[in-house]
Amino acid sequence: MPALENNPALVAPKRTSPLFSPGTGPDSALVIFVLGGPGAGKGTQCSNIVRDYGFKHLSAGDLLREEQDRPGSEFGDMIKSYIKEGQIVPMEVTIQLLENAMNSEIEKSGNRKFLIDGFPRKMDQATKFEEVVVPSKFTLFFDCTESTMHERLIERGRSSGRADDNEESIKKRFRTFVDTSMPVVEHFEKEGKVVKVDANVDKDAVYEKVKEGFSKRSVPGKE
Ligand code: ADP
Ligand code: C5P
Ligand code: MG
DSSP states (O other), X not given: OOOGGGOGGGOOOOOSSOSSEESSSTTEEEEEEEEESTTSSHHHHHHHHHHHHOOEEEEHHHHHHHXXXXXXXXXXXXXXXXXXXXXXXXXXXXXXXXXXXXXXHHHHHOOOEEEEETOOOSHHHHHHXXXXXXXXXXXXXXXXXXXXXXXXXXXXHHHHOOTTOSHHHHHHHHHHIIIIIHHHHHHHXXXXXXXXXXXXSOHHHHHHHHHHHHHHTTOOOOO
């Protein structure tokens, strides 16, 4: 693996102000972060939100897996080992992938509403993204017990083909979630920017609460 600090492709954008302004006007982007432990149901609920509110769903984990599998990627091996170990990939990679995906969606469809799923999972990602890309509107947080998440991940692992849906990786991912990602949720909570939803109930019941939260925060629907 090349040393991160010596790799020109791995330098976070040098901008000192965000690329977009928050909102829905020209030169803007509306970003909702979606957080919750592994298996809490983030991806599942994002599909509902996309259907009803017209957001573009960007899963940081999916983007990393795509980059990992892209022939010729210089980050493939690095991403693979971070994912297997349940560790957080250095933010420069993930922020660049997200920024590219946002630009490409805007170019393609003009849609400027983004659900950013599974990000930021570490404080440095949160700070840097809001500094160089756009401040988030709020964070949608799926609150779920470890035993529920464990059960869901083992079930998902029967067909997901994911290298990290196994006992050993799951244990590591839970640890990273508690130690590294929960502080991000707590940070946004202090800013009054968290919509918390109980994710232990069935999929429809979770989504009802999501819609309530979105309505309270005046999230715009489809145009
Ligand atoms: P995440 O993206 O947070 O890791 P997923 O959306 O992939 O979680 O969900 C993990 C697994 O749990 C999937 O197999 C999904 O079908 C299932 N699942 C999601 N939400 C619920 C729910 N509320 N009740 C039961 N199973 C769920
Ligand atoms: O969100 P998902 O469960 O798909 O993420 C899978 C893995 O991708 C994480 O366990 C982590 O290794 C990596 N990841 C990351 N930084 C993010 C999101 C995911 O390093 N912001
Ligand atoms: Mg997911």
